[in-house]
Amino acid sequence: MSALSFAAPLALLGLLALPAIWWLLKATPPRPVTRLFPPLALIIRPKRDQETPVRTPWWLIALRLLIAGLIVLAVAGPILQPAERIVRGDGPLWLVIDNGASAAPDWPERRATAAAVLAEAGDAGRPVLLVATADGPDGIGSQTTAAEALRRVNALAPRAILPDRAPLLPALTLLAATTPPGEIVVLPEPGDNGTAHDFLSGLASLSGSAPVTLAISSQPAPVAMDAVEQDGAAVTVHLRRPDAGAPAEGGLRLLDRKGRLLDERPFALTAGNARGDVRFELPLEIRNDIARAEVTGGNSALGVHLLDDRWRRRSVAIVTATGSEAVRPLIAPEYFLEKALAPFAEVTTTGQGALSDAFKTAVEGRPAAILVADVGRLGESEAALARAFMEKGGVLIRFAGPRLAASDEIEVPAPLRRGDRALGGSLSWSKPQVLGSFSDNGPYAGLAVPGDVTVNRQVLAEPGVDLADRTWASLSDGTPLVTAARVGAGWLVLFHVTADTRWSNLPISGVFVEMLRRTVALGAAEAGVREVGGNTTLPPLSLLDGYGRASAPAAGVTGIREANMAAIRPSRSTPPGLYGSDDGFRALNPLKPDMTYAPPDLSGLPDGVRRTGLVTETAIDLSPFGFGLAFLLLLADGLAVTALAGGFRRRHPVTAAVTIGLILLVTRPDAHAADDARLLEALSATRLAYVETGVTEVDETSRAGLSTLSRFIASHSSLEPGEPMAVDPEHEELSVFPLIYWPIDAAAPMPSAAAMARVEAFMKDGGSVLFDSRDDADFSAASPNTARLRDMLAMIDVPPLEPVPSDHVLTKSFYLLGAFVGRTEGSPLWIEAPGDDEREDTGEARPVRAADGVSPLLITGNDLAGAWAADDGGAFLHPLVPDAPRQREFAFRAGVNIVIYVLTGSYKADQVHVPALLERLGE
Secondary structure: OEEEEOOOOOHHHHHHHHHHHHHHHHHHOOOOOOOOOOOOHHHHOOOOOOOOOOOOOOHHHHHHHHHHHHHHHHHOOEEEEEOOOOOOOOOOOOEEEEOOHHHOOOHHHHHHHHHHHHHHHOOOOOOOEEEEHHHHHHHHOOOEEEHHHHHHHHHHHOOOOOOOOOOOOHHHHHHHHHHOOEEEEEEEEEOOOHHHHHHHHHHHHHHOOOEEEEOOOOOOOOOOEEEEEEOOOOOEEEEEEOOOOOOOOEEEEEEOOOOOOEEEEEEEEOOOOEEEEEEEEOHHHHHOOOOOEEEEEOOHHHHHOOOOOOOOOEEEEEEEOOOOHHHHHOOHHHHHHHHHHHHOOOEEEEEOOHHHHHHHHHHHHOOEEEEEOOOHHHOHHHHHHHHHHHHHHOEEEEEHHHHHHHHOOOOOOEEEEOOEEOOOOOOOOOOOOEEEEEOOOOOOOOOOOOOEEEEEEOOOEEEOHHHHHEEEEEOOOOOEEEEEEEEEEEEEEEEEOOOOOHHHHHHHHHHHHHHHHHHHHHHHHOOOOOOOOOEEEEEEEEEOOOOOOOEOOOOOOOOOHHHHHHOOOOOOOOOOOOEEEEEEHHHHHEOOOOOOOOOOOOOOOOOOOOOOOOHHHHHHHHHHHHHHHHHHHHHHHHHHHHHOOHHHOOOOOHHHHHHHHHHHHHHEEEOOHHHHHHHHHHHHOOOOEEEEEOOOOHHHHHHHHHHHHHHHHHOOOOOOOOOOOOEEEOOOOOOOOOOOEEOOOOOOOOOHHHHHHHHHHHHHOOEEEEEEOOOOOOOOOHHHHHHHHHHHHHHOOOEEEEEEOOOOOOOOOOOOOOOOOOOOOOOOOEEEEOOOOOOOOOOOOOOOOOOOOOOOEEEEEOOOHHOEEEOOOOOOOOOOOOOOHHHHHHHHHHHHHHHHHHHHHHHHHHHHHHHHHHHHHHH
């Protein structure tokens, strides 16, 4: 539904003049026809009929009235609204935007709707309160103008969580008590975690008699992924969606940690079915490389599931020299171990032969852990193999038993007393002990202590000063149940009971499975990742944004205790992503199986709550069309008058003028005029440039960042740069700019080969391009943005690169710098590495190389523009990570050094000759 509005409606009063124009046109005769005087013809054939004066034809009058009406309408500023007006009240406007993960797929339409609402509020001069629900109470800004609210909307981006709206109502209630809203407009997202109904009901009650409008998207909520499992033969991805109405189709793909595609499969959810599974049958080696599962083209964090090393099925070997499984298969220790390990590991059993051969076979299989069930003293060869295995990061897990109790084994975490300790029985005063506690310093921290695990026999460790540090689990009387010691990069772990049920019922308890899983996870895997302690606080490593892309941690994100990872819910302070370090990390995903993901409950809202759709198109200004059509009709009027006056029968000057006007109108105008004006603007001052990516928030950050940097340079040096300009590398002239800043965004369209060819020519001719992947990653990493940058650079001939050396001219072109930080600080600044002289002119294509001592391309991932960007009031738009002291100042200094370096070349490097020159002058 469309609506027509006018920017200057009072101009429509000009239509009242149309009757007067009609009367004047009718009363005014047309121009008389000029004829040669024929006196002889008048004498011979005199006219007998009575003549009447010629009047203006009715169709010409109608044409002129139409021209006048079009001019009046064009002056009134007609605007075609693609949808009905959303704003309908007066007073303060509250604009509430759900910026959670399910709003990401149609975020441009939501932003356009918000812009349309703010435009209407701005025309009426109404104050605006902007509320971003996924930002929590901090997302409630102060009451401001519509223009400032629009600036905030343009900088707003969806988060990778479903917003918890409950904490917002108390803060909004306090605001309503002091400044009641005149109108509330809400943009709810299609996915809800169960908080939407109460929040919307609360807003309706706060509005009083003020109108409340819900701008609801017609697009369904994105298909989400709440779990990824494997059963030893395949990987199963579990899908869900809030609305099971219409069928849905798409694709799933599995990626490794470097972003490489491992497998891709389609999926289809039938009508009425909200859940579905997709099965990937892959070899173990490939399954263990999976680090990310995602919905193809889903464009939402809900369609992404991250995996860490806990998910991987480790290869585990069980070593025994008894052959008990063949004799007593259902009560053998190997049987209990295999059943406990089966949910998360690939188990192989070796033990048919000598113990040394079994150990050798197990080690050759490169498992993450080796389990030894009731083996006595290890021989020298077995001990050497076991120690070498642990030195490389493996875990050796031993279980007690009669053989170990009767031996004087030394390959144990702590010295053991000879023999075993019986608890309970007819000849004992003691009774069986229950499981007491888990150490906070071990991997079992955070596990619930079951009350039904009892031990009736155990081997005891000799008391020592370090026994408590080596104990991971204890019985109720304080004696160790599990001890462990570090050996090289691996671990030696001892369960002081048997792996079967002879000494305890631990092997048939649920906690035994989790204890083994955490112990096995300590072993080195192919990725070299280690299990972290359960009591360790894991800092954010890499987080997901609302679109499901990996991004650097932002300010305000807190760490998570490893023991709490299973129970914690994604939130603004703990968003989905990876927590920990490269040596050990845990994944927190946007959606878990027990989390609510449903359509927002809009039932039971007050009757006055109006519902409308999102704005899918921007408003169209019809004024140029009105003036253009009036001009064409005016030309037609001129042709008609010329024809009535007989001008086409002679070479009349009016005919020539009209013909020339038509030729100029239909001929394609020269497009170089606008290009020349833009070129003159670029040449009027030294300007920095940035490449427009098509992503609004990225382009706005680039513009604001370069503008603020230009002002900083002007205030700290003699250079006074002009305002930065956006460029299209495929169509616009690049040579007028000394430096072009190119932010990389994987969601932006891939530049064409022609654009990259023009960029290559620009760099060969002496220009420099600063590529910023904005992902806080080393250029050798493979984040989505860095992968996009690699694909772009693959289209041009790039010279060898290196991080900026400490003695490079870039580090001293203006300020003395040791690093080039931005909004983040984890990425080096890459420049052209010094190499051999230029190639001889043999006709071979010359690579992009420094033609004037300046590197033609610079690459970073620290989001420089994000650190520089500030609004007109000087408030910075983006927080810093990790917000180290003076980080933003050093980011500006880095920008100054880069600009001065690009403009002046390597003149600073010549300062090394100053002492010699001074010495000669002194002579």
